[in-house]
Amino acid sequence: MLSKSQINLLKSLQHKKFRSGQSFFLVEGHKSIAEFINSAYQIETVYHTSAFEPKVLNLSQKINLCEISVTELEKISSLKTPQDVIAQVKLPQWPALDHSQLAGKFSIVLDGIQDPGNMGTIIRIADWFGIHYIVCSTDTVDVYNPKVIQASMGSLARLKVYYTDLTDFLAEIKLPAFGALLDGDNIYNTDFGREGLIIMGNEGNGLRPEVQKLVTQAVTIPRIGKAESLNVAIATALLCSEITRKFGQ
Amino acid sequence: MLSKSQINLLKSLQHKKFRSGQSFFLVEGHKSIAEFINSAYQIETVYHTSAFEPKVLNLSQKINLCEISVTELEKISSLKTPQDVIAQVKLPQWPALDHSQLAGKFSIVLDGIQDPGNMGTIIRIADWFGIHYIVCSTDTVDVYNPKVIQASMGSLARLKVYYTDLTDFLAEIKLPAFGALLDGDNIYNTDFGREGLIIMGNEGNGLRPEVQKLVTQAVTIPRIGKAESLNVAIATALLCSEITRKFGQ
Incomplete structure (x- = not known):
């Protein structure tokens, strides 16, 4: 008792x-x-x-x-x-993120994701596609929120999630920074190379202007129909899938 | 009042x-x-x-x-x-589904989707990718459920969703039937052609055996990492994206 x-x-x-x-x-x-x-x-x-x-x-x-x-x-x-x-x-005490850990692979960067269900789903997607690191802005929902853990279906145990000042992080890191934006290059025609960051923005507002400035290549999921937008977890999955497909070629 | x-x-x-x-x-x-x-x-x-x-x-x-x-x-x-x-x-009174309406395009088929959030997200995804028809087994969650409507973000207004006996429907229709299964062909290497059905199964149990029998090509999203599964709405989006990419080539 x-x-x-x-x-x-x-x-x-x-x-x-x-x-x-x-x-x-x-x-x-x-x-x-x-x-x-x-x-x-x-x-x-x-x-x-x-x-x-x-x-x-x-x-x-x-x-x-x-x-x-x-x-x-x-x-x-x-x-x-x-x-x-x-x-x-x-609660884990990871050593601070060493940028060299992100070299030679793809990682996910989240700018202000608020919905715990989206966060958990993104973690599960990352785990499916073999992505091990997620770097979040400090205002992103806490990864140890019970709803995030529930939605991540255990995948969180295999990932490292960091919270940091995103503009400092992106300004310093020497990796291609692919930002999901409305007027970017068609993801199907984009050469993602062998390493980089997949940067996803807040559910309502997308990437903050100061984060957008640090994107090295804006990419867009082409829309055929009329839905105004895609859910951020869905968009993350589509980007990860396209990178995986090209990586395998 | x-x-x-x-x-x-x-x-x-x-x-x-x-x-x-x-x-x-x-x-x-x-x-x-x-x-x-x-x-x-x-x-x-x-x-x-x-x-x-x-x-x-x-x-x-x-x-x-x-x-x-x-x-x-x-x-x-x-x-x-x-x-x-x-x-x-x-509540709309659509005329019964005429199979010829599905010729020359891709449509989504749902076998027992239970979660209204997943159903609504799938409708939004279909609308993004220009898919106009969804055919559901009779035990799939009702599309006019308030939570489905909320998650579909207005996209439902542009789609037609039918409920029918799926085994009868699939047995009669003359279209390629791509079923999302665990041991199918890699979606990145699959030639989806110009028309067909994208068949997605229940969240916990996948496609029922009698529906699996009517699949003409089993397809699989390759897993790189260790997550046990992908959410059904995410999997639907990845299939739609891959079909769209190839359609545009």
């Missing part, structure tokens, strides 16, 4: 301020928890109800398990209908 | 049973309402609060406006924070 203060602490991790303060975040769902356990992340405790079967997590290492009641789990969970388990995971 | 029974009728349109019974559905959001007004759909009434400015809908025709209170609007709306206007629209 958990004390009231333990429940309050765990519950507070739904908010960024408390995640930073406590240095923990929560992961829900069997698949996601299993992915975090088998990653570089450190699991503090896995809270579970009596209905939970540890074998679903396919554990290859010893972890700290703690049985709690269904009511306690419901209090901690951010889901309307929680599963039978929640993992408390240590 | 609306009577209690009027409010109950409008509120009931959030449920499929009552939409079918009453032959109406609701559209929210300025952009979506404007798209439906400028389409083949018939607008019954546009309910609005005193804060509403008709010019945002860019009306070129006479429509039936009805002012209601904020409280009334909140009762009718399916949104947590409704805008100042809701349109009551007549």
Whole structure:
């Protein structure tokens, strides 16, 4: 059984301020928890109800398990209908991003993405296309937000996500910077080369003018029909797919 | 002011049973309402609060406006924070789908899509890529579900969506049937030709075996990384993009 203060602490991790303060975040769902356990992340405790079967997590290492009641789990969970388990995971302390890590590959750069569902979907897309790094403006939604983790379906465990001053970052880095804009080159005819940044903007406003200035090549997904826009996660996927296709040639 | 029974009728349109019974559905959001007004759909009434400015809908025709209170609007709306206007629209009575309408173009076929957000996003994607027809299995989420309409961002007004027995439909139609499956041909190397069906399966289970049997060419989005799967709307977008790219060559 958990004390009231333990429940309050765990519950507070739904908010960024408390995640930073406590240095923990929560992961829900069997698949996601299993992915975090088998990653570089450190699991503090896995809270579970009596209905939970540890074998679903396919554990290859010893972890700290703690049985709690269904009511306690419901209090901690951010889901309307929680599963039978929640993992408390240590916030990682990655060393600062070394720009040379991004050489010879493609990475994603996000300028002010706000919707946690979009952020999680972009992480899942990155993981599908073998992209390991995402660099975000400081006003982008926090990657340890419970809704981001849920939408990323465990893929977050395999990626490194950094938050930084984007204009400084883009001004300093020596890589092609492909920005998704309305009047850029047709992505189907663009030579993306072998390395670079795929820069995606905010859902409503796109890339900020100061970020646009640092784009080295504007690219556009051609529109055949009449929809006013594409969702940012969809646009990210289309760019990643086109780069992958050309990389394979 | 609306009577209690009027409010109950409008509120009931959030449920499929009552939409079918009453032959109406609701559209929210300025952009979506404007798209439906400028389409083949018939607008019954546009309910609005005193804060509403008709010019945002860019009306070129006479429509039936009805002012209601904020409280009334909140009762009718399916949104947590409704805008100042809701349109009551007549359910369309399309003539039955004539297979010859699908010749010479690409259309999307959905086998049991359940999530309204995915359905709405697929409609928006279809509209972006100039696809006009979507054919769904009868157990696919209803296209006039408020969450589908919200996610489709007005694109639904430009598409025709049919519900039918998919196995009968696929058995009879004389078009290439490209099914998104795990062990199909690489989409980047597939010759999609100039016409066909893009068949996408349920979020958890994919295409049903009886639908798989009617696929004439299985196609697969190559995975470079480790994500277990891609969201069905993302996969639909990647297929549409690849077909569009080749069509333009």
